[in-house]
Amino acid sequence: MASKYGNMIDLLALQKTFILNHLGEGDTAVDFTMGNGHDTEFLSKTVGENGHVFAFDVQEQALESTAKNLEAAGCPKNYTLILDSHHNVKKYVQGPIKAGMFNLGYLPGSDKTVTTMSETTMPAIEAAVDLLDHGGVLLVAVYPGHAEGDAEGKMVLDYFATLDRHVICCTLIRILNSPTSPFFIVVEKK
Secondary structure (H helix, E strand, O other), rough: EEEOOOEEEOHHHHHHHHHOOOOOOOEEEEEEOOOOOOHHHHHHHHHHOOEEEEEOOOOOOHHHHHHHHHHHHOOOEEEEEEEEHHHHHHHHHOOOEEEEEEEEEEEOOOOOEEEEOHHHHHHHHHHHHEEEEEEEEEEEEEEOHHHHHHHHHHHHHHHHOOOOOOOOEEEEEOOOOOOOOOOOEEEEEE
């Protein structure tokens, strides 16, 4: 998993490896923080024509950008783009999911004034854990380099530490000598 910078770990490639160990053709996945749709694209291509991806964002700009990116990437029409907060996921997704991805923070390329917020992130993560199928995985990427990201990171780490390890395995992937660098949590349901 070396990055283009030499021997450093490529966190994005590592996230995809974890997802691919759990998600396949015909499965259902959720991109809880659509952004520009890069995770939506990855999930769409992974579940194929017989699977489905639900993707959430509160910004119209994110939906427009994602729709263009999915079309340009030749993704199958297996996705639903939802202009709503991720904490409302259960209004749209009833069945179990095999994978879910969260990239907490702000829309890449935006003015950074709109970010994910603790008060909606926590209910979204709790709903995601509840929807997670046996053998499924959630990836929660945290960006602690800004105040809200730091607060969200502490909140989700505290929450995941309380889950029953006989049912859910939560693994933290973090660069120890760079405290403001992004990190992620892998949540696997047994």
